[in-house]
Amino acid sequence: MTQVMNNKLRKILDGKGVAKDLKDLKEWSKVLNASRCGLGQTAANPIVSSLKNFRPLYEQLIQKDTDFDEGFDMKSAVQASCNYVGRVPNFNHH
Numbered sequence: 001m002t003q004v005m006n007n008k009l010r011k012i013l014d015g016k017g018v019a020k021d022l023k024d025l026k027e028w029s030k031v032l033n034a035s036r037c038g039l040g041q042t043a044a045n046p047i048v049s050s051l052k053n054f055r056p057l058y059e060q061l062i063q064k065d066t067d068f069d070e071g072f073d074m075k076s077a078v079q080a081s082c083n084y085v086g087r088v089p090n091f092n093h094h
Helices: 002-013 019-033 038-042 045-053 055-061 074-085
Strands: none
Touching: 002 019, 002 055, 019 038, 019 045, 045 055
16 A cells, blocks of 8 residues: 555656545545554555645645546657667557
8 A cells, every 4th residue: 555655646746646646645544544553554654744734735736637647658658668678669550
């Protein structure tokens, strides 16, 4: 769960977040807080604290005009893999 929260936070910080992502972080922190493990109970504290204390900064980072953004850019992913193996990407296939 903490890795999922970290990915969601990265999405927001990369400018691909939406309002639901902030809500998800808050809800998921409640799930972690209910954990039987002491470490699990406190794992989300830094994110929860930053959401509470710096909410306007998060609000500036999220997209206001969309309800969903998966945060994945296929062209960037393909370009990165092509760079790695020394190929030229071909985006003309359907």
